[in-house]
Amino acid sequence: MSTDQxxxxxxxxxxxxxxxxxxxxxxxxxxVVTRRELLRFRSDRARMASMLLQPLLFIFVMGVGLGxxxxxxxxxxxxxxxxxxxxxxxxxxxxxxxxxxxxWDREFGFLREMMVAPISRxxxxxxxxxxxxxxxxxxxxxxxxxxxxxxxxxxxxxxxxLTGCLFLGSLFLTALGVLLSTRITTIQGAMPMLQLLxxxxxxLSGSLFPLGGxxxxxxxxxxxxPLTYVVQPMRHLVLQHxxxxxxxxxRLLPALTWAGWEVPVGxxxxxxxxxxxxxxxxxxRLFASTE
Amino acid sequence: MSDGVREPAIEVVGLTKSYPGGDAPVEAVRGIDLRxxxxxxxxxxxxxxxxxxxTIEMLCTIRNPTSGTARVAGFDxxxxxxxxxxxxxxxxxxxxxxxxxxxxQNLRFHADLxxxxxxxxxxxxxxxxxxxxxxxxxxxxxxxxSGGMKRRxxxxxxxxxxxxxxxxxxPTIGLDPQTRAxxxxxxxxxxxxxxxxxxxxxxxxxxxxxxxxxxxxxxxxIVVEGTPEALxxxxxxxxxxxxxxxxxxxxxxxxxxLGVEAGVHEGQVTLAVPDGASVVPRLFTELDVxxxxxxxxRPSLDDVFLTYTGRTIRDSEGARAGAGRVMTR
Numbered sequence: 001m002s003t004d005q006x007x008x009x010x011x012x013x014x015x016x017x018x019x020x021x022x023x024x025x026x027x028x029x030x031x032v033v034t035r036r037e038l039l040r041f042r043s044d045r046a047r048m049a050s051m052l053l054q055p056l057l058f059i060f061v062m063g064v065g066l067g068x069x070x071x072x073x074x075x076x077x078x079x080x081x082x083x084x085x086x087x088x089x090x091x092x093x094x095x096x097x098x099x100x101x102x103x104w105d106r107e108f109g110f111l112r113e114m115m116v117a118p119i120s121r122x123x124x125x126x127x128x129x130x131x132x133x134x135x136x137x138x139x140x141x142x143x144x145x146x147x148x149x150x151x152x153x154x155x156x157x158x159x160x161x162l163t164g165c166l167f168l169g170s171l172f173l174t175a176l177g178v179l180l181s182t183r184i185t186t187i188q189g190a191m192p193m194l195q196l197l198x199x200x201x202x203x204l205s206g207s208l209f210p211l212g213g214x215x216x217x218x219x220x221x222x223x224x225x226p227l228t229y230v231v232q233p234m235r236h237l238v239l240q241h242x243x244x245x246x247x248x249x250x251r252l253l254p255a256l257t258w259a260g261w262e263v264p265v266g267x268x269x270x271x272x273x274x275x276x277x278x279x280x281x282x283x284x285r286l287f288a289s290t291e
Numbered sequence: 292m293s294d295g296v297r298e299p300a301i302e303v304v305g306l307t308k309s310y311p312g313g314d315a316p317v318e319a320v321r322g323i324d325l326r327x328x329x330x331x332x333x334x335x336x337x338x339x340x341x342x343x344x345x346t347i348e349m350l351c352t353i354r355n356p357t358s359g360t361a362r363v364a365g366f367d368x369x370x371x372x373x374x375x376x377x378x379x380x381x382x383x384x385x386x387x388x389x390x391x392x393x394x395x396q397n398l399r400f401h402a403d404l405x406x407x408x409x410x411x412x413x414x415x416x417x418x419x420x421x422x423x424x425x426x427x428x429x430x431x432x433x434x435x436x437s438g439g440m441k442r443r444x445x446x447x448x449x450x451x452x453x454x455x456x457x458x459x460x461x462p463t464i465g466l467d468p469q470t471r472a473x474x475x476x477x478x479x480x481x482x483x484x485x486x487x488x489x490x491x492x493x494x495x496x497x498x499x500x501x502x503x504x505x506x507x508x509x510x511x512x513i514v515v516e517g518t519p520e521a522l523x524x525x526x527x528x529x530x531x532x533x534x535x536x537x538x539x540x541x542x543x544x545x546x547x548x549l550g551v552e553a554g555v556h557e558g559q560v561t562l563a564v565p566d567g568a569s570v571v572p573r574l575f576t577e578l579d580v581x582x583x584x585x586x587x588x589r590p591s592l593d594d595v596f597l598t599y600t601g602r603t604i605r606d607s608e609g610a611r612a613g614a615g616r617v618m619t620r
Contacts, residue, residue, distance in 0.1 A: 025406060032403040040391050043432070109387040113448075116351060117404040118376035 029119035033127020041135045055090035055143045074248045079150045081252060084234035085207025088169055090143055091136045095170040096198050098132025099177015103190045122284040125178060129280055132174035137167045158241050162234055169230035172272050175279035182286040205231045212254030226275050229268040232256050236265050298365055300456050300488035301327040306359035308345050319345040321511035332482060332489040334502030338600050342511040343492050347460055351381055364455040380449030384461040386441055388433045394444050395429040398451055405452035419447035423477055439470035459491040475501055496592040509600045522595045529567030532559040534583040541580045548577040
């Protein structure tokens with residue numbers, strides 16, 4: 001090694017990366033982490049198949065099966081009523097598991113590759129959340145494509161609105177999974193914890209039954225469940241597009257109230273958005289404080 | 292630096308790290324000083340639990356020092372963390388590839404994380420894959436790679452962003468001898484072609500011979516530091532073995548002229564001297580005995596390690612196997 005090749009701060013070549021504003025750099029880093037999630041999903045055929053199968057079982061087996069004994073009391077089939085709930089349930093599992101994949105990244109060492117890169121920890125968290133949410137939403141689109149089979153019209157606006165709701169729900173659930181992963185560092189610990197959280201969330205979100213006429217305790221718990229505010233707007237959107245009498249609408253989709261105040265759909269969605277932002281922020285904070 | 296003085300690639304002053312312990316804090320690193328010149332290959336050795344990993348993690352900005360300062364590639368590891376990170380490449384003991392992705396996707400991800408422009412990334416990825424002889428496997432999923440291939444890919448990845456300092460923590464652990472040799476070939480090739488500084492920990496003493504300088508750490512302190520040659524000659528004696536026509540006379544002459552007591556072992560005149568290589572010419576000029584052959588056996592780095600740590604490196608390797616370590620944080 002000759003001296004004239006000496007690496008010094010001024011005479012040596014600068015690192016290849018472009019100098020960008022910090023925000024642009026972090027946004028780019030977030031997108032890089034996001035894209036990895038998408039690439040991983042694409043290469044994982046088994047996960048793709050299993051995640052698609054589960055909601056199909058819900059809608060066709062459970063929907064049809066229960067439909068024979070459950071009378072919705074009107075023209076609406078139970079399958080149609082169930083459909084928005086099944087959509088939400090489908091992202092519930094995929095998104096939460098995508099969030100917990102941070103634990104797998106840690107266990108398999110890859111997390112370290114991200115932790116030592118010249119990017120902020122917050123952008124790793126944001127990337128994981130965004131990536132998981134996109135994957136989960138993408139998976140649920142397959143189910144969404146089947147709306148016609150349960151008598152819901154293929155209305156582009158409706159489909160777009162439902163996709164938006166699904167994305168918001170996915171983001172919320174991925175963030176929840178990521179938040180868990182910042183504190184629970186083993187897969188053995190994370191999986192039961194996740195089940196413990198998401199199974200009650202699914203049953204207590206009104207995905208399987210209308211939220212009217214419930215015992216007080218159940219009605220309180222459902223209102224505390226953030227997923228409720230994803231399921232109810234989606235059911236609202238779907239029922240709006242069906243020819244139902246006002247009375248039937250009110251029966252199937254009783255107004256969601258907070259201490260007597262009828263919560264508008266927009267506020268419901270906003271609630272989920274705020275909670276999601278809180279979860280992402282908390283996860284980023286906890287993640288940054290680990291060495 | 293603007294005055295043309297070569298700035299060291301790594302400069303550590305009074306670095307300490309302690310962890311909260313039961314009664315008193317556990318001091319993993321107890322105030323070490325270290326200087327690695329740019330372009331050097333520095334071997335960092337020590338028994339398990341000596342504080343090597345903690346030190347390397349502080350240099351790589353993964354952990355914050357309790358006190359002291361460390362500058363890597365000209366930047367402070369605490370205050371200018373991002374600048375340091377942009378300039379270092381890391382290869383960990385534990386595998387850190389995404390096995391679901393292909394070799395190229397792993398490298399691409401890395402290039403993106405480090406903010407390389409697309410064209411630059413394409414060029415660098417091609418170069419590093421070529422260097423570690425994985426160019427024909429670039430589209431294969433890492434899951435299908437052997438241990439040696441994964442390791443080579445990790446080294447390639449550590450180089451994608453053209454770092455000034457490459458940190459390798461036990462890069463050859465668990466690999467077969469051919470792969471180990473191949474990895475050192477890549478590292479030598481790298482040093483020939485670039486001005487990169489390499490900071491490497493290893494458990495294989497024969498590999499430490501590849502380094503320009505070596506530091507041995509024990510109980511959180513650097514116990515000795517220097518070139519492999521200096522360390523080996525520093526611990527004492529070389530052994531010289533001679534085949535002569537008249538062993539009796541040779542022994543007498545050695546006693547007279549060199550003041551050293553020689554003996555006959557296995558049919559050879561043997562003697563112990565501090566610097567064997569410098570004694571050999573004197574043997575030829577000052578012994579009026581015909582010498583048929585001379586061999587000089589130098590102390591090995593194993594001897595050096597044993598002298599300074601009281602253990603052989605293999606003793607500490609045994610301890611390692613039992614210790615389940617959590618690497619990622």
